[in-house]
Amino acid sequence: MVPGAFNITIWPIIKIFVIIALAIYATFAGVVLKQIKMMTDTLEVGFEAPVRFIGLAHFLFAVAVLIFALIIL
Amino acid sequence: MPDIFVSEEIDKKKSRPPQPPQPESSTPPEPIKDEPKTKSQREALPGHTHNPLSAYCYYPEAVDFETKESKEKIVLLLRKHPITNVRWIVISVLMILAPGLLNFFPPAMVVPANFRLIGVLGWYLITSAYVLENFLTWFFNVYIITDERIIDVDFYNLIYKEVSEAEIEKIQDVTYKMGGVARTMFDYGDVLVQTAAEVPNFEFLAVPTPDRVVKILQDLRIEEKQEALEGRVR
Numbered sequence: 681m682v683p684g685a686f687n688i689t690i691w692p693i694i695k696i697f698v699i700i701a702l703a704i705y706a707t708f709a710g711v712v713l714k715q716i717k718m719m720t721d722t723l724e725v726g727f728e729a730p731v732r733f734i735g736l737a738h739f740l741f742a743v744a745v746l747i748f749a750l751i752i753l
Numbered sequence: 754m755p756d757i758f759v760s761e762e763i764d765k766k767k768s769r770p771p772q773p774p775q776p777e778s779s780t781p782p783e784p785i786k787d788e789p790k791t792k793s794q795r796e797a798l799p800g801h802t803h804n805p806l807s808a809y810c811y812y813p814e815a816v817d818f819e820t821k822e823s824k825e826k827i828v829l830l831l832r833k834h835p836i837t838n839v840r841w842i843v844i845s846v847l848m849i850l851a852p853g854l855l856n857f858f859p860p861a862m863v864v865p866a867n868f869r870l871i872g873v874l875g876w877y878l879i880t881s882a883y884v885l886e887n888f889l890t891w892f893f894n895v896y897i898i899t900d901e902r903i904i905d906v907d908f909y910n911l912i913y914k915e916v917s918e919a920e921i922e923k924i925q926d927v928t929y930k931m932g933g934v935a936r937t938m939f940d941y942g943d944v945l946v947q948t949a950a951e952v953p954n955f956e957f958l959a960v961p962t963p964d965r966v967v968k969i970l971q972d973l974r975i976e977e978k979q980e981a982l983e984g985r986v987r
Contacts, residue, residue: 705878719893723906726815727805738881745874752867
């Protein structure tokens with residue numbers, strides 16, 4: 681067996697799993713965003729804008745990491 | 754000899770002139786004892802605050818909820834005491850600092866740099882989800898007491914919520930419990946409300962000043978009973 685053959689075969693498989701995991705996470709972040717909207721509609725306490733911003737930032741962060749992973753992996 | 758006794762009292766009642774019928778529900782509902790009428794009165798109340806992150810707000814101003822009726826007044830907004838957040842905040846700080854330890858972990862160096870970078874970013878995603886879930890769970894898990902009912906909004910996790918309510922007049926029993934060092938030091942505890950509504954038990958968990966909450970609920974119950982006796986219906 682050629683030294684380094686393990687490295688050649690394992691990393692593309694890991695890459696696929698990482699991309700799938702990040703895509704699932706981005707979907708989850710989208711669901712969270714929707715849930716935050718529903719909750720702020722259910723209950724208004726005068727702090728809706730910052731909460732929605734936090735949810736949006738989380739979603740954008742998840743999408744950015746997914747795109748970044750697609751580029752650099 | 755006939756055994757018949759005629760009460761004098763009955764005779765008196767019979768001879769009394771007929772009373773005019775009392776009008777029902779004609780008088781407007783009276784406000785609860787210390788209901789503030791003006792903004793300055795509201796601000797002078799103990800427990801009144803403008804902080805949207807407050808765990809105890811007496812007569813909150815900017816609060817509204819989906820099923821609120823137009824004439825319904827929110828008396829109290831409750832959340833878990835902020836001190837209950839310390840645990841997840843400490844864990845979050847440790848999670849933020851954790852990737853820094855990778856440099857002291859030689860096996861991690863076997864992983865290519867690009868995978869390590871994505872791994873660290875993925876770790877921060879998980880950290881942000883953890884922070885977000887805990888914050889939102891605390892923020893949206895509120896207990897609202899209005900002059901007509903109690904509402905329990907539960908936000909169990911990021912994708913599940915439950916809203917339950919019971920009318921004040923259906924409350925049967927209110928108790929509170931405080932125990933332990935932290936609860937005694939920071940003055941918070943659980944308020945347990947038993948009702949005859951569809952949801953038999955309401956638990957206001959780890960709310961600040963539970964004794965005041967119970968007192969407010971008792972006042973509202975008395976007020977509701979008074980309204981029922983006088984036939985005042987909103």
